[in-house]
Amino acid sequence: MATLKEIGAELGLSPATVSRALNGFPEVNKHTVDRVREVAERLGYRPNRVAQRLVTGRSGMVGLIIKIRRDMSADQTFFEMLTGLTAALGAMDTDLVLAVDQDEDPVTPYRKLLERDILDGFILNAPLPDDPRVTFLQEKGIPFVMHGQTAPDVNYACFGIDNAAVSEDAVRLLTSLGHRRVALINGQSRYAFAGDRLRGFAAAIAAEGLHVPEAFIATDAETEVNGYTHALAMLAGRHGPAPTAFVCASTLVAAGVMRAVKDRGLRVPEDVSVIGHDDALPRMDAVGLEPALTVTRAALRDACVPLAELLVTHVKGAPAEQRIERAELIVRGSTGPVPKGGETPWR
Amino acid sequence: MATLKEIGAELGLSPATVSRALNGFPEVNKHTVDRVREVAERLGYRPNRVAQRLVTGRSGMVGLIIKIRRDMSADQTFFEMLTGLTAALGAMDTDLVLAVDQDEDPVTPYRKLLERDILDGFILNAPLPDDPRVTFLQEKGIPFVMHGQTAPDVNYACFGIDNAAVSEDAVRLLTSLGHRRVALINGQSRYAFAGDRLRGFAAAIAAEGLHVPEAFIATDAETEVNGYTHALAMLAGRHGPAPTAFVCASTLVAAGVMRAVKDRGLRVPEDVSVIGHDDALPRMDAVGLEPALTVTRAALRDACVPLAELLVTHVKGAPAEQRIERAELIVRGSTGPVPKGGETPWR
DNA sequence: GCAAGAGTTCAAAACGTTTTAAATTCTGTT
């Protein structure tokens, strides 16, 4: 494997100049740059990463710790992110080191990996409202980027979507269609995103001068079965008039809700409108539903490149940047005008 | 972070001696070793991995490439291995770099990762009978260890179980119980292990002077449904007298087979014996079945430490070692004597 | 008192890069 010294020897240049030429420093002669490039190319030069790292003090590796549930069930989300992240990081000359969290205590795996002293930073996901990992890493001064955020205003690097806006957009679409009784089937409350969704939902509902009784706000794991069960209970009308529209935490939940609507002998969207949030996971296709699902959409995979960028630049010294994007609203067949007689709001 | 020089300065020693003391070289004075250890401890010394790697020429990182199916379905196997491998490698001061294979061509992801020039070797799994990855890596002279093997006799580092013996043990147990009509529900033929299992099965059957018609050997993905479907078809007796015993590729398949047996109105083990192979995956508990499943057992996780060892030593220059162990045979309630009238072999 | 040998320790080189500070060459101005 060719080295800087070898390239330099061939051209009668010092390794220093060769290094600068290849790294695009402005002070080196254009002609020299060309010659160096040519020789480097011909010799198949690749910088020795280890040597680079020794001198820059960075390792070029970041950590991702995955949480495995007791039953070892793997989730799609994880593979989707893994695929995108390795690609995005690879493009930035950074490698992903993986470790598995089997512990109860959420910070120990981070501590362990840090002790090995080879990581420049971490990628965190699934933020909790008061995430102990954040406290820990900030205390230690370790760079990290969070996918999502633990609270509306934070001072660490993060990338995600505005989850309050997700609910607001959904509610606004529905109320503009005349709906007055809008139910929410939310994700688990221990995750920060569910809090944001609830907040946005409540705000949008209040802004319309409406009210949603507690019985029509469910908080549960995002599964098809849970969507089905909660929707069925709400449609039964035991706690007041049935909703004419559902805002769902995911396409999977929405699929369950739609099944419940149909099982009740109702139609989507004529009798009940359904809207979900779409992470664009391969196996949960919103368009494949019948009718095609109206969604707020933000492809999980699109987060990988920004996450990688935010982390790598931060590691290199840039200040922690927060980047929160707005999810797209895609109106399809599962939402329609409020049915005749469904315009009365909950009291 | 303390360095060798700092420790040396504190004791009036050169970094060279400190290095040797900490690395257990024999020529250094015991008293010195103690003093060095004490100071290193007090200063919280950790060797700088990057510096170590620069001088030894090794990176201390190995690669694992995971293959993700189009539908992104994650398999348990993967998480189990990931957990075990990160732990085992970590204990040997080695890190695991992950990449994802989305390509059709099986070697491109390896080539890509190699170009980044940071890996000492690879861990391969799910060997195919003529695995192109093996050819590729051997050509390039990159160390690797295979979990399993592509053929009975190979010259690369590998660790696994004797899959022919797995079938042989199963068949021998069943024939010793008087069974003469033993069916096989094997895994997908594209994997090398399925070939070994079939070979062992055929050999053991032949050694008993028996014969198994083609219709009673199934080759399919190892799912519960497939076990159920194939067993049901075989029990229907369209292709000859029903088997009195099933050898199954996994506990999941065996679960399907047992369900089929019961749905046919038969009992396990009175009418039909069932035996499976148990990888000891958390969600596929052989003991949880009713009756508890007789198995050949080799915990997948037990492979992680040997795999890590074999690879790391090989990277450091040791010759490639093949280690093939025999799976354990655990007799439980799902196997019993051949039922009355079931002793006639297939013709 | 000295040589041989074992037991310890050390200085220096090496790994391949980046970076600092200094040196050299070139260009234009007086």
Add this chain to the structure above:
DNA sequence: AACAGAATTTAAAACGTTTTGAACTCTTGC
């Protein structure tokens, strides 16, 4: 012709470890 200043290049240090070959200290036996 001299000089300032810009443009370009260089030597050397630095990163922290391992390793080579030499050097030093202590025994031991004569």
